[in-house]
Amino acid sequence: MTYRALCSFLKIAIGSGKDETYPFDLRTFCSTFGLDVSTTFNSLKILEMNGDLTLSEAIHQPTKLRLAIGNTALYDFQVHHEEFRPLISMLSRSYPGIFDQYFAIDEKVFAQRLKMTFPQIEKQLKELEKYGIVDVTWKTDMPTITLIHERLPDDYLSIQPEMYATRKAYAEKRLSAVRNFLQANECRTIQVLHYFGQSSEECGICDVCRSKILHESHAAYSITQTILDFLKEPRTEQECLLAFEISKDNLRKTLKTLHLEEKISYLNGKFHVK
Ligand SMILES: [Zn+2]
Structure with missing residues (x-):
């Protein structure tokens, strides 16, 4: 794509242009074709590494x-x-x-x-x-592009295997970074900010946070049900603690809520389903 645009910008016909040097103004080129400057520069660098052309700095070139x-x-x-x-x-x-x-x-x-x-x-x-x-x-003070081979028909430009392998390895590295990001069970906001060297609280709105909250509320719901089943017999707080893997704080909170909701009663140091 960049190669085709470049050849048409430099007015190089298919089959010509070998060893020719052309003054090249990247900004004009990009604005002519509506291309992004840094992406285009990278594409040209790839073509250079691929042995299709060489780029030169802006130095005086004689005629x-x-x-x-x-x-x-x-x-x-x-x-x-x-x-x-x-x-x-x-x-x-x-x-x-x-x-x-x-x-x-x-x-x-x-x-x-x-x-x-x-x-x-x-x-x-x-x-x-x-x-x-x-x-x-013609002499110029602009950067130049020299074509290493004649302009190839559009479908014939191929990226060298070793070049392709390098790009592929790079792409895979980026892909695996994205995959790690997606698989990590940590708040996305924390991950992104961590990447930029900053810290953050869990955001509560990303997919990881939402699934954690959902999971926690689900867990809370099922523990409540289990406690209610357990309290079909009158039990002390200590008995409940031994029966469930739950912190004393959480147990008290749950029992208090159930009591307020009048689902259980408290009599003689024991909780009991009403
Ligand atoms: Zn989050």
Whole structure:
């Protein structure tokens, strides 16, 4: 997705773009396609790790060019376009390999040697580019992207297995963190705040808290029922304590409630169901 958008942003056709360097403004790119800046940066980093492109910092890049046609065609062109002869012969004489590879050039030096102005040199280079005589990467102070291979058809871009494995391991790590979070029997609010180094009381409204409260009230309900069954015979508080796994406080609270609700009576130190 990012790759396709990138190629269309840089106007790279499928099958071209290999070893070419393009000035790249991330913010403009993102706003053009409505993409999130940090997500896009991460995607580009993945493409870089995957060996599809390299990203460079914002440093000055000189104009680089190479001659895009052969000797014979170049000769023909010069016959019909005399005005370019000095510049073309200077290029081919200064850089013998320029038919095969890119060379960084300094337009100012060219202007001095050819007794032309800087804008004139630039204008001629632009025209030569338009005629398809030269391939040019214009100088820039922007960060650049260099494509390692030609643009692939949309379905052919694949993430290298080792790259995929790294991403997968990372994704699984995150997934297991989420799973731990979901499985932990602790208040979600406490867990989240703990993650951020803060502490909190149980919130009482998350799923863990709610199920705990439900469980507790359920437990309280069944203990009440058990006590009522037990008190079908008159029993002392001590007998109740021995019969149930319940704290003295809780037992007293429950007995008090039952007494107030007039479900049990208290006579001669013993509780009894009415
Ligand atoms: Zn909670």
